[in-house]
Amino acid sequence: MKxxxxxxxxxxxxxxxxxxFILLLLWIAWLGWTVDGLHxxxxxxxLIISLFFCVVLHELGHSLVAMRFGAHVQSVTLLPIGGVxxxxxxxxxxxxxxxxxxxxxxxxxxxxxxxxxxxxxxxxLDEQTVFPTSVGSLADALVNANxxxxxxxxxxxxPMDGGRxxxxxxxxxxxxxxxxxxxxxxxxxxAVGFVLVxxxxxxxxxxxxxxxxxxxxxxxxxxxxxxxxxxxLVGDVxxxxxxxxxxxxxxxxxxxxxxHRKQEDFVVEFExxxxxxxxxxxxxxxxHRGGAGTSVGDIMRKHFISVVPKTPLSRLxxxxxxxxxxxxxxxxxxxxxxxxxTEDVSRYLMVxxxxxxxxxxxxxxxxxxxxxxxxxxDLG
Ligand SMILES: [Zn+2]
Numbered sequence: 001m002k003x004x005x006x007x008x009x010x011x012x013x014x015x016x017x018x019x020x021f022i023l024l025l026l027w028i029a030w031l032g033w034t035v036d037g038l039h040x041x042x043x044x045x046x047l048i049i050s051l052f053f054c055v056v057l058h059e060l061g062h063s064l065v066a067m068r069f070g071a072h073v074q075s076v077t078l079l080p081i082g083g084v085x086x087x088x089x090x091x092x093x094x095x096x097x098x099x100x101x102x103x104x105x106x107x108x109x110x111x112x113x114x115x116x117x118x119x120x121x122x123x124x125l126d127e128q129t130v131f132p133t134s135v136g137s138l139a140d141a142l143v144n145a146n147x148x149x150x151x152x153x154x155x156x157x158x159p160m161d162g163g164r165x166x167x168x169x170x171x172x173x174x175x176x177x178x179x180x181x182x183x184x185x186x187x188x189x190x191a192v193g194f195v196l197v198x199x200x201x202x203x204x205x206x207x208x209x210x211x212x213x214x215x216x217x218x219x220x221x222x223x224x225x226x227x228x229x230x231x232x233l234v235g236d237v238x239x240x241x242x243x244x245x246x247x248x249x250x251x252x253x254x255x256x257x258x259x260h261r262k263q264e265d266f267v268v269e270f271e272x273x274x275x276x277x278x279x280x281x282x283x284x285x286x287x288h289r290g291g292a293g294t295s296v297g298d299i300m301r302k303h304f305i306s307v308v309p310k311t312p313l314s315r316l317x318x319x320x321x322x323x324x325x326x327x328x329x330x331x332x333x334x335x336x337x338x339x340x341x342t343e344d345v346s347r348y349l350m351v352x353x354x355x356x357x358x359x360x361x362x363x364x365x366x367x368x369x370x371x372x373x374x375x376x377x378d379l380g
Pocket of ligand 1: 058059062104105153161
């Protein structure tokens with residue numbers, strides 16, 4: 001996530017803090033100051049930092065269970081509205097998603113129970129005190145906050161945890177994309193509710209509502225796209241008629257092919273070996289910087305991923321965009337047999353969407369081409 005700073009790693013997962021989180025800390029410190037000067041200001045900051053420590057534990061709860069099911073957790077980022085765990089290849093079996101989603105709120109419930117055990121029971125907060133004034137009252141405030149975190153996250157506003165639980169339960173009886181569409185629709189209705197309630201009470205709720213609305217829409221779209229790609233293999237959509245480049249070729253050679261052959265992405269071969277890829281963005285950047293005389297060997301990406309014709313596109317779908325590689329060489333037993341680009345997949349999706357919609361008698365709506373990464377949304 002842009003504008004975030006690294007805070008360390010847990011189980012290999014980078015923990016990051018969004019810069020806007022510092023604004024929240026400053027705001028809280030100032031609020032504390034207006035209550036009772038420096039003393040109150042420090043306790044207010046201590047409360048927020050320990051609360052967000054609980055949010056990180058919540059995200060790590062999701063992450064640990066997801067990793068046990070083979071997911072790759074890219075990062076956990078702290079935002080002023082809560083934490084976000086970015087995951088790739090999250091397990092989609094309904095019971096796995098159920099366990100991953102429920103793990104976060106369970107962590108908060110466990111923290112609350114542990115703190116209550118230490119404090120010898122539940123202590124209601126004094127309504128007069130805005131911020132804690134001792135370690136004991138800080139612990140009591142955290143008990144309350146963790147109970148609220150667990151309960152709030154279980155509201156079925158997809159893609160919040162409760163919404164994911166709902167989707168996974170629906171997916172036991174319905175196709176995955178149908179279950180997602182229903183959960184996302186309910187998520188968006190609840191998101192509008194959050195915004196309306198937030199406008200009257202708490203601006204953070206407005207931000208969370210907008211975030212959920214957009215996230216629900218984007219995840220629903222990703223799932224629909226992936227369902228269109230089910231049973232489609234790389235070999236079905238790859239380009240088989242293409243020109244290769246040599247490292248000594250120049251960007252001018254790319255341009256010739258762009259104009260005369262409409263080929264915009266290339267692989268580079270040297271003595272029969274695949275040594276690099278050049279996507280449209282690469283030669284466009286080179287044109288900006290050094291002109292058409294720049295050699296292909298200087299601009300090609302030397303680290304790239306190749307795919308095989310039998311790879312299912314649904315498995316590649318997110319990597320295609322997130323790796324920003326633009327073009328993927330397709331090899332069969334070490335031999336180059338095709339090229340796969342994000343445009344090829346977008347074109348296929350557009351045709352499929354039109355065919356499906358015309359079957360349903362509805363107007364065709366071509367899909368956008370940018371899938372979202374999957375994440376969990378949590379309140380802080
Ligand atoms: Zn969560």
